[in-house]
Amino acid sequence: GAGVSQTPSNKVTEKGKYVELRCDPISGHTALYWYRQSLGQGPEFLIYFQGTGAADDSGLPNDRFFAVRPEGSVSTLKIQRTERGDSAVYLCASSPRPRETEAFFGQGTRLTVV
Amino acid sequence: AQSVAQPEDQVNVAEGNPLTVKCTYSVSGNPYLFWYVQYPNRGLQFLLKYITGDNLVKGSYGFEAEFNKSQTSFHLKKPSALVSDSALYFCAVRPLYGNKLVFGAGTILRVKS
Numbered sequence: 001g002a003g004v005s006q007t008p009s010n011k012v013t014e015k016g017k018y019v020e021l022r023c024d025p026i027s028g029h030t031a032l033y034w035y036r037q038s039l040g041q042g043p044e045f046l047i048y049f050q051g052t053g054a055a056d057d058s059g060l061p062n063d064r065f066f067a068v069r070p071e072g073s074v075s076t077l078k079i080q081r082t083e084r085g086d087s088a089v090y091l092c093a094s095s096p097r098p099r100e101t102e103a104f105f106g107q108g109t110r111l112t113v114v
Numbered sequence: 115a116q117s118v119a120q121p122e123d124q125v126n127v128a129e130g131n132p133l134t135v136k137c138t139y140s141v142s143g144n145p146y147l148f149w150y151v152q153y154p155n156r157g158l159q160f161l162l163k164y165i166t167g168d169n170l171v172k173g174s175y176g177f178e179a180e181f182n183k184s185q186t187s188f189h190l191k192k193p194s195a196l197v198s199d200s201a202l203y204f205c206a207v208r209p210l211y212g213n214k215l216v217f218g219a220g221t222i223l224r225v226k227s
Contacts, residue, residue, distance in 0.1 A: 042220050048213050056212070102163055
């Protein structure tokens with residue numbers, strides 16, 4: 001498809017488990033972003049990749065959260081020792097250039113920690 | 115710190131009437147400003163952006179927004195609302211130095227026939 005693809009669309013996990021969320025950006029887009037959207041709130045920035053490197057990870061809430069983009073395309077957001085407070089929709093976005101262009105968002109992964 | 119305020123949780127308007135969804139921002143320097151729309155169970159869709167130039171920006175689906183530097187506002191407008199415009203609208207700002215978008219809390223728009 002032509003858009004940003006996120007898998008899975010829904011993920012239910014038990015507290016304390018490890019989860020991986022995948023993002024497949026639009027082909028050719030060098031900038032990739034992860035956001036987290038809690039119920040009733042706007043998306044909150046987590047991390048930004050330019051190519052393979054994390055250019056800004058200031059939004060990651062703690063060291064349980066980690067993201068990679070090893071080949072400059074697909075990215076994986078990894079959450080260790082999940083907590084109920086991690087429950088949210090995790091959004092991925094990509095853009096061809098990071099600054100003045102708009103970001104294109106995927107449909108998100110709804111993570112529920114029980 | 116950068117922030118975006120959307121003072122109305124919900125806006126109700128009759129079909130055919132003009133609509134305005136308000137947004138104010140706090141950021142140093144000249145920001146880039148964006149509006150996104152979110153339909154149920156769908157991702158955020160880009161509507162329009164202000165980078166520089168004309169203060170009135172036109173976007174998708176007949177929406178427009180007016181940048182007002184002195185009031186630090188970027189209100190979303192449409193001359194004639196449609197029932198299909200009912201959705202959740204987010205204003206976002208990208209600071210001059212930085213790459214992340216800072217979003218407001220969102221405004222629910224309900225257009226009634």
